[in-house]
Amino acid sequence: MIQWYPGHMAKTKRNIEKDLSVVDMLIEVVDARIPAASRNPDLRQYTNKKCHLLLLNKVDLADPASTARWLAYYRKNGYIAAGVNSARKQGLKELQAAINQAAQPVMERMKRRGRLPRPVRAMVVGIPNCGKSTVINALAPSAAAKTGNKPGVTRGSQWVKTNCGVELLDTPGMLWPKFADYDTAFKLAVCGSISDNVFPVYSVACDLALLLKQIAPQALCQRYKLEELAESGEEMLIQIARSRGMLGTGGKVRDEDAAQVLIQEYRAGRLGRLTLEQPTKTTQNIEESTDTQ
Ligand SMILES: Nc1nc2c(ncn2[C@@H]2O[C@H](COP(=O)(O)OP(=O)(O)OP(=O)(O)O)[C@@H](O)[C@H]2O)c(=O)[nH]1
Ligand SMILES: [Mg+2]
Numbered sequence: 001m002i003q004w005y006p007g008h009m010a011k012t013k014r015n016i017e018k019d020l021s022v023v024d025m026l027i028e029v030v031d032a033r034i035p036a037a038s039r040n041p042d043l044r045q046y047t048n049k050k051c052h053l054l055l056l057n058k059v060d061l062a063d064p065a066s067t068a069r070w071l072a073y074y075r076k077n078g079y080i081a082a083g084v085n086s087a088r089k090q091g092l093k094e095l096q097a098a099i100n101q102a103a104q105p106v107m108e109r110m111k112r113r114g115r116l117p118r119p120v121r122a123m124v125v126g127i128p129n130c131g132k133s134t135v136i137n138a139l140a141p142s143a144a145a146k147t148g149n150k151p152g153v154t155r156g157s158q159w160v161k162t163n164c165g166v167e168l169l170d171t172p173g174m175l176w177p178k179f180a181d182y183d184t185a186f187k188l189a190v191c192g193s194i195s196d197n198v199f200p201v202y203s204v205a206c207d208l209a210l211l212l213k214q215i216a217p218q219a220l221c222q223r224y225k226l227e228e229l230a231e232s233g234e235e236m237l238i239q240i241a242r243s244r245g246m247l248g249t250g251g252k253v254r255d256e257d258a259a260q261v262l263i264q265e266y267r268a269g270r271l272g273r274l275t276l277e278q279p280t281k282t283t284q285n286i287e288e289s290t291d292t293q
Contacts, residue, residue, distance in 0.1 A: 008155075012172045013042065015157055019123060019169060024106040025051035027099070027168075029126035029135055032062035032083060034276050035070040037187040038127050042176045046125075053080050053102040053122075055095065057131040060085040061267075066275035073279035086131050086138040095139070096164050120166045127193045128152055128173025136160050136168045145170045151193055187276055192267055205259030206233030208266060209240075211276065219271045237262065 026047050030038040035056055054074055059067050067083050074081040082098040084091035103120040110117070124132045128151030137143040139162040146153055154172045161167055173193065179185040189199040190208050210233045212220050217229055224240045234255070241247075241258035248254050265271055 008152075008172065009174050012174045016046065016123070016125060016171060016174070019157060019171075020046055020050065023050065023121045023123040023169060025053065025099070025103050025120065025122045027053045027055055027102075027122050027124045027135070029055045029057050029124060029130045029132045031127075031130045031191050031193070032056040032059045032067050032070070033274065034187045034191055035067075035074075036277055036279070037184045038130055038191065038193065040125075040127055040174055040176050042174070043125055051102045051104075051106055053082065053098050055098075055135065056081065056083040057086050057135055059083040059091065060088065061269045061273060063273045063275040066278060070275075070279055084135065084138070086135040089138045092138060095135075096166075099164075099166055119161075121169070122166055123169040123171060125171050126173065127175055127188065129192045130173070132173070133170050136170050139164060139166065139168065149192070151195055190263065190266065190276065196263075201263060202237075202256055202259045205237060205262045208262060209233040209236040212266070212271065212274070215276070216272065216274050219274065223265065223271050 026043075028039070028043060028047055039054075056062070056067060056070060071081050071083055080098050080102045082091065082094050084095050099120065099122060103122070107117075107120065124136055126132050129149070131147075133145035133147045133154050136145045137147065137160075140160050141163055144160040145158060151173055154170055156172065158170045159167055160170060175188070175193070179188075185194065185199070186204060186207050188194050189196075189204045209220070213229050213236065220226065220229060220236070224243045226239050226243060230236050230239055237255040237258040238253050240262060241253045241255045244258065244261065246254040246257045246261075266274070
């Protein structure tokens with residue numbers, strides 16, 4: 001069991017709970033490369049109570065067929081789900097339609113009660129670095145929310161108005177106290193949601209090399225000009241270091257540098273559009289046991 005829960009995340013959780021009463025719906029942003037591992041189980045208690053949209057962001061970094069499979073999977077499980085590349089503002093029409101669909105029950109209730117129409121209020125939640133603030137900026141007339149390529153950029157909640165009939169509440173990224181398994185924590189580290197200072201980059205890179213060897217060996221061979229891939233993650237990092245000429249004094253292979261390169265290049269999409277997990281029977285079971293929607 002890996003334990004990780006800095007104080008500011010406990011505070012974020014309290015603030016989210018406080019703000020729930022003033023919002024109509026939640027937009028749960030996840031990373032399209034890890035659409036299950038990047039869902040915070042602690043958010044389920046809120047998403048089950050409120051209108052909810054599950055938004056797969058960074059689809060430009062994920063395999064398109066896998067994204068289609070995940071969207072179909074979540075929709076089959078009763079979710080309103082959409083995919084976007086918010087950095088390039090792609091998929092925004094679909095996103096707006098999905099927001100309207102998710103907010104419809106609240107808006108209809110307001111109408112029945114004779115209330116005057118007003119913008120939908122949506123709280124944008126999710127793990128650190130999944131792109132919540134970038135999604136908000138994509139919908140806003142100007143970049144109102146601070147973004148950055150590391151976890152923990154947004155420090156406090158902030159309302160942002162848009163031109164599309166929605167007001168969005170940006171929130172700081174939130175993780176949960178105990179990761180059920182190493183696999184989840186590892187994927188969160190690979191996609192940059194856990195700070196590199198906390199999770200040892202070298203071991204994450206070893207496991208990433210092993211995973212990529214399974215799901216996309218060609219991508220590794222092509223990117224690092226390797227004819228065949230070694231058995232272990234450690235050996236693959238040595239192969240990458242040699243191929244890239246990463247040698248220190250006395251010709252020592254700098255496999256630690258290769259670890260950094262592999263992680264950075266995967267994150268930036270240089271190895272191609274690679275989704276790290278697929279919907280399976282196991283994810284199906286998790287949905288059924290924890291969701292009441
Ligand atoms: N390629 C790609 N990058 C994206 C996308 N959306 C966001 N990013 C990048 O991901 C990084 C994190 O984005 P943010 O919007 O700051 O993420 P956040 O979820 O608000 O992060 P915290 O505030 O730290 O919780 C930034 O470098 C963004 O440019 C996307 O759709 N595609
Ligand atoms: Mg942010």
